[in-house]
Amino acid sequence: MWADIMKVTYCTDMDKSVIVHNFEKRGWMQVGPEDDWNFYWAVIQSCRSIFSVEAGYRMNDNQIINHFPNHYELTRKDLLVKNIKRYRKDLEREGSPIAERMDGPGKYLYLDFIPITFVLPADYNMFVEEYRKSPQSTWIMKPCGKSQGTGIFLINKLSKLRKWSKEARNPLNPNLSKESYVISRYVENPLLIGGKKFDLRLYVLITSFRPLKAYLFKLGFCRFCTVKYDTSVQELDNMYVHLTNVSVQKHGDEYNSLHGGKLSVQNLRLYLESTRGKCVTEKLFANITWCIIHSLKAVATVMANDRHCFECYGYDIIIDNKLKPWLIEVNASPSLTSTTVNDRILKYKLIDSIISLVLPPDGIPDVRWNKCPTQDAMANFDLLLDEELAAQDDRDNCNGKPKGLTSKWK
Template identity: 60%
Template sequence: MPVLPPPLPIFGLVSREKPWPRKSQQCVYYSTDCDKTALINNFQKRGWQRVPAFDGEWNLYWAYSQNCRYIFGVDHPYRMRSDQMINHFPNSIELSRKDLLVKNIKRYRKDLERKGDALADQHPMQTKLGNGGTRYMHLDIIPITFVLPSDYNLFVQEFHKNPASTWIVKPSHKSQGVGIYLINKLSKLKRYAYEARKFYPHFHRDTCIISKYIDNPLLIGGKKFDLRLYVLVTAFNPIKAYLYNEGFCRFCTQRYDQAEIDNVFMHLTNVSIQKNNKEYNTIHGGKWSMQNLCLYLDSIRGEGVSKQLSQRISETIRHSLDAVAPVMANDRHCFEVYGYDIIIDNNLKPWLIEINTSPSIHSTTKNDCTLKTRLIDNVLDVVIPPSGMPDERWSKTPSLESLKNFTLLTPIVLPKSQKLHTTTVAPSALAGTAAPLQPRKLAKRKIKNYPKRLVDGANSVTASKGLSKLTLLPRTPTLSKPAAAQKKISHIKNPGEPKTMSKILSKRNEDALSKDVWK
């Protein structure tokens, strides 16, 4: 029998039969696919030593998402050691890919509706919808969105409801603003689809999403902006997520004009796009800290407004994590830093735009470098156990001192006042819709099956089971035919009187008492 060669170490993995020897139990070894200042400085400050990714000696691997998916491949014959960590979850694509994120959020909404959760309550049908186009009171975290080409017919139906609306099209797997464009006519969408199919056949084969465009964004200095926020997730079952308090705003370089939908410099806030404009400022990079934004809002909109906005943003992020938690592979070797892109409309309503699994840690300004260096340092404080060595047996519960600028994202619980409001007001608000008409139709259908022959003196007890339960009323006087006819005529004279179940039954019982057979 031939002797098989020992398995080769790939990306720091070891075979199940023979673990790799450790050089020193007191030193932490790291490996990274990107040589960024914010990463390297933090690793070296802690006294860690760098090793190649393929030699199997690292304790922490800051990898690209593609390498992480390869490591956790189903057909991979290796496993990670208990003292190794990696900065991505195996299937984080459920968050980062736009079409999968939309499907997960829609499934999350339906699950809560089936459970009868108050979070899934909707506005009445007669309520005028906002820019997002959804009727959810608490789950309207993304605008109404369709996946193309599968949902094209549904999109066309929604588009015809408001032909003057603007929509934004995004490729499902692209980033940095690549392939994004705005439309306000179906012909324009068809033209773009034709050009993609003709000139970019490889790009055309992939799916894309089309969302209702938020055309009333909050403007500062007449310019549109969005938020880049960082969220650290250490576990998905149960969810352990932390929001970094030092996000920043990314501004467009040109003033916003809703009519010019082809100008990317006033609609798309991506730095990779804005830096190509001659008006781009290399000193501040078109960025503003969250602290400056909060001070601005409190001074313009009133004190305490920024706190309410922060609460809404936290709820939006938590909803997105709850939506993907059932499908995420919760590996104890993993943690991940997500880059959330959120836009705020003029009503201070946050909308989730997209989620990045590999947010850029490249620094464009001095302030940017300082922020991202502090971010990585704080991330390492949270994910590394107090012993200083990665350990999969650790409970991943950091101390309050190590959280620093991170805030725990707690589960969403509606206040009692909101629960009472959604359970009592919503049904009454729907009084003018088709829903209340169902009992009347049901009554007519059941009355149609009412027995044709009734016993004199019989009266109905309940109408719940085909109106079949009868009870005899002793000494009930019999109405004469003229009296019954007069009653019938008086009823015709009031056509506007509502025919409730009790009145219909009363009328039929009176007619039944006047003759043996009621037809």
């Protein structure tokens, strides 16, 4: 009917076959960003331009784009920390039991899912105060606006930070002096498999922030370091030991291009059930869900909730040896580069599933749609949270768990 009459047009400024092939298989027609498009898969810079006040661009009802205007509230490392800290304080003021504190300042019983973090240079004095409480600990420094492991280093002595600070103020390093960093307590007791450190890369799709509608891609994976974990001072600068980023590990001598140092979440789950038991494994994945949902709630009030937008975020989570998950960072443009055959299949399914979920049943972008997909349209995604459905469940006085919450990872 209408889908047959209207030819869906798309544009993208990302040269990725997993994106283009998904559009082409739907019979969509490619156009340029200056033309009349319905679906724009854009890089962050293009979105920034479209949503800028200077551009004066107004999207119509049949246009959608793959980023929210101020996605950086979640994906910039310093802003993520700031928003989570504000969220905790807001819940405390409201008297919410979720914000219950543990013994000691700044310790939370339920909202303790990010490592202790400070923004430098602004929080330098607060960091030094915290550092002196446990001078034997290791800290990790990350530039706020960079990704793929760029500019990251570890410190275990205050003198090393002072040296960095001195270099940052050097006028001969203009780029470094303008860059703000976050410094976080390093998770020194990561869960190891085969003696190697790994993290989880999970894909979380948001179709709305108010009400919050979030979905978790079923086919997440673990990313492994190529060198066995070692906390000795000699290995402190060896990023093949400490950083799981594929962009870092693929340059190592031990990198295996067949499996790419990756393990599926499903296989991780089976491994944990066999070694730690089903009960604690279920609890771990429930805690991962909790961590994701509350990180999203922390930014929901400040996010520009444009109905033309959706976004797929790449969540990086480290599990420690007590099976506690730690949110390390959130990526606005998770890599769509395929390093293995399985990786290509996974990312093709990811894009295919995203397109199916963000479009109405007739396949035509329409911001007037209520963004409640059918079960079939959700494909490889599980519902994490739909506040609209949960509110409806409450109004209907349903018994048991609200339908607006996932049960898959509980």
